[in-house]
Amino acid sequence: MQSKPRFLTILDSVTAILFVIAVAMVFFYAPLERTMGQVQKVFYFHVATAWVGMLGFLVAAVVGILYLLKNDCKYDIAGIAAIEISLVFFFIAIIMGSIWARPVWNTWWTWDPRLTTATIVELIYAAYMMLRQGIEDPDRRARFGAVYSILGFLSVPLTFISIRLLRTIHPVVVGDSDPGAEGSFSMTDPMKATFFFSLFTFSVLFVDLFWHRLRMGKLAVVVEELRMKVSA
């Protein structure tokens, strides 16, 4: 196993610094929204975590296509790495959204198109993780993973556009909200700066975690091959 690349160590430090700045901007720079109060500050990281979730599912679909074209196991390692990270961040986004909804919508949960499609996405990829475990042959497992991540990704754009096409109470951050949406607000410049900085920070965090997870995936393959060699 290769030692940790120097650039990855630098990326770890940069990510940590960006994260601290993003948190500081949320709590000390972004102004207090008047109608929702402090809970509005959940919005910055709620959207950022959802963005990372969708980004990872997109990466998994792309590497899934690459795996089917090139039949190289490194794409399978990348696919599971992206999905694992995205599953965690999408879960955080759903829970943070539910906590935001309680004082704003007066309910923890409602079967609104956005919430429903987001839950379906999370369950689709949770099922991916479980189903993978049931396939012992590495080639079949990788092929299954590639096809599943491509088909599973169809649910992601559906979630993204659900609040733009369907009647919903979920506000739209960029673009016009449905008239029935509750919790919409106009972003001031400091709010926009905090929002876009959070998106950037979480994108860098994703790259950092993805790199670490790739290294772990490669290590797992080496261990598995060595185990088979020793037991043969």
Place this chain on the structure above:
Amino acid sequence: MLFQQATPDTAGYMIAGYAVLFGVLLVYLTSFFVRFKKLRQDLDILEEFDVGD
């Protein structure tokens, strides 16, 4: 100004939201490092076996 509503106190929900974020991230990172460490230990053991053969 007379009918202006006061900003509601929703600090508890904000704290809960960020507690979930940091809590889940902490659990994930811990599980990540534990799995990585275990794989490294497995590799060391298997390499010893491999050299022994």
